[in-house]
Amino acid sequence: MELFTKTLFLCLALALTNGAPAHHDAAVDDASLPDRCDGLGFDAITPDEQGTTFFFRGSHLWEGFHGPAQLSNESFQELNDIHNIGHVDAAFRMHNIEHDHDHIYFFLDDKVFSYYDHNLEEGYPKEIQQDFPGVPSHLDAAVECPKGECMVDSVLFFKGQDVHVYDIVTKRVKTKTWSHLPVCTSALRWLEHYYCFHGNNFTKFHPVSGEVSGVYPKDARSYFMKCPNFGHGGDYKVLKCSDVKIDAITTDDAGKSYFFAGPIYMRLDTRRDGLHAFPITRSWTEVTNGVDAVFSYADKIYLIKDDQVYIYKAAAHYTLIEGYPKTLKEELGIEGHVDAAFVCPDDHTVHIIIGGTIRAVDLSATPRVVIQERPLPFSGIDAALCSAEGINVFKGATYYHYESPMTLAMSRIAPEPLNVTRAMMGCEE
Template identity: 50%
Template sequence: MKLLAHILCLSLALAMGWADSHHEHTHEAEPDRCKGLEMDAAVTCVLGGAFFFSHDHLFKGFHGKAELSNESFPGLDDHHHHVDAAFLMHYEDEPTEHKRVFLFLDDKVFSYHEHKLEDGYPKAISEVFPGIPDHLDAAVECPKPECDEDSVIFFKGDDIYHYTVKTKAVEEKEFTSMPNCTSALRFMEHYYCFHGHMFSKFDPKTGEVHGKYPKEARDYFMRCSKFSEDSDHVERERCSRVHLDAITTDDAGNMYAFRGHHFIEKEEGNDTLKADTIESDFKELHSEVDAVFTYESHLYMIKDEEVFVYKIGEPHTLLDGYPKPVKEELGIEGPIDAAFMCGDHHIAHIIKGDHIFDVDMKASPHTASDERPIALFKKVDAAMCGAGGVKVIVGSHFYHFDSPMLLVAGKALPEQHRVSMELFGCDH
């Protein structure tokens, strides 16, 4: 069963660097992903999600602090310099148990399967990938038909190498329309070249860059509170690769979506989007909403162990007496991952981990009851319900169910949809 849930592989930590094995290594200062630093390498996790390398640290996903590489991979204690390049070996013809992550350091390559360094590694790059030079700048996988054959694209300065996995043939190409890459990433079937703290989306066959690039990487691949003055907030939130924290629709069908320090408001019946900071409209919340649902023209917004209830309208007004503890207001212990209500029903559906609870909003006091397991998801980022049914958001995708009952009873994942494209109309 395929489950695209980057949260399932957040345990995969991949970073390393070189050090003189005869001297004690001193770790570099912990990097801050929101300071505009240059990432040394990037790689996609086996089940989705992205990982970014900076010197001897690793960033997991799109937010959170850096971690030392040797905390996740103690076998790399003798190698603590920056990773030059990384890619995920994952093709249709390759058995699931052989999905591997390759890391390149100077003239060596390391191969990992499920956190563990494979026997015989590290090896010389020339031994594993003949024809590929040492001291690479970036690498990215390119499965067919995105490339003519299952391939890996290697970058070194102005030189581009297409390496065919089966035949080990190497073809040098010229990508004249894109800058030199310091790292590269295949994500959601698109290809990204990172250069400094900027990125460009490119065609893996030709290197052509279409659209308005380069763009600020922190706007689309990081969840940071502040961005450059040149950032287009609506464009960023519409097309961000970072998962949503919460989402809901009001009685009029207007959609509210929350991500980090920002939120998106989309009016029913048109494609108009408003994007702003959460603090600008919900000043008591500041940022980082865990879950939200709509009931009787009010937004119930859950953050940590508290519930904030706002009257829908301009401006959004916090009701007297709030915030209140989650346990007091909903009869369940926090934290909560997602929440939703369907139409004019009075049952709030609360999701914690892989279980769902019902809260009758007309009952007094509110209590969480009818606990049921959700077989399809270990963790949900956000969920909402409308006339068309329930949308469950995991990572950069969402899944549609006709009803809460079918969500609970589901045994196979329905069709996968892209949040940025199908909910917000992003065209790239």
């Protein structure tokens, strides 16, 4: 259950457009505090090791995509206490390859601060050149770029229209000039996309070439926060835990988890990146009316809606396999309204819940037919997920935990229901 991080239902009701993050309530009640909606932009943006994004301006920061401003030294005490500069020039999170944990680096004038778990590490602050030789001082922005998105594990440091590409392993720097890109006052890597913030606007760019695709700049107030007269935030409020309801849930072979509710799905790559919301049609354009059940198998993701099965190749961009959708009968040898489906790790059997029954279908067989059918001790299931820790079966704002598909299939009495909690899904208790 650790995969359900605290931002789930804060984002679920908010669709995204053009690959930008969901916007959230950012109203500031205290007039004495800075307002992120005033259009002045940010000095630096970085996620921490838990996936919470921090937005810095002057001596203040905003934690996450909603809530009022607070003094930076309330979260990172030494930024002002030691250096007394009053603002952060640039910041980024970097994975420590040797020690398998993340650091947050802050750059203030000619100094660099390294934090782990929000604690300043011994020996800091240092001169920037001590940690990042060849990188200039008085930076404008910085962002991590892992291997696969950049040629090698790198950090992009921005100063004016120059971009200093720092190789984390060799500690060498290559400098490029991206005159077509606005001068970035802050930068953010978010779910394999890169954003240059400038004033109240942002521009998405390619981290290797700096190429800008699409219509930019866009107003950050329509995407990274909820502001009056901007975006699509409407009157959304965080759900109470007693109101939580998901339609489907799955984890693919790459370890990415997906949660579906209405027209929206949430994707979680790792806990350090947090959960992110998208309209379902953004990734699976043919699935226009939500889903009833979803499961993953053999680098493919199966989406079930009514009596149709859509199968997509789970590559960087999901591609509907030719000839699909097909009917449940054609694909899985079953009929009826599917409430939930799951495949356990390293297994070839999909377990399908229809009403008060659970049916097992061998995915390695052709044609696929039901090999086992058993009654369940309850009906009205919304979703189910199998992991190495067992199976969680969701029913509204509660869930039931089972050790294995066998214990679920053989059960005649439902175990004690467990309540969805704030720690799991970010709802209000």
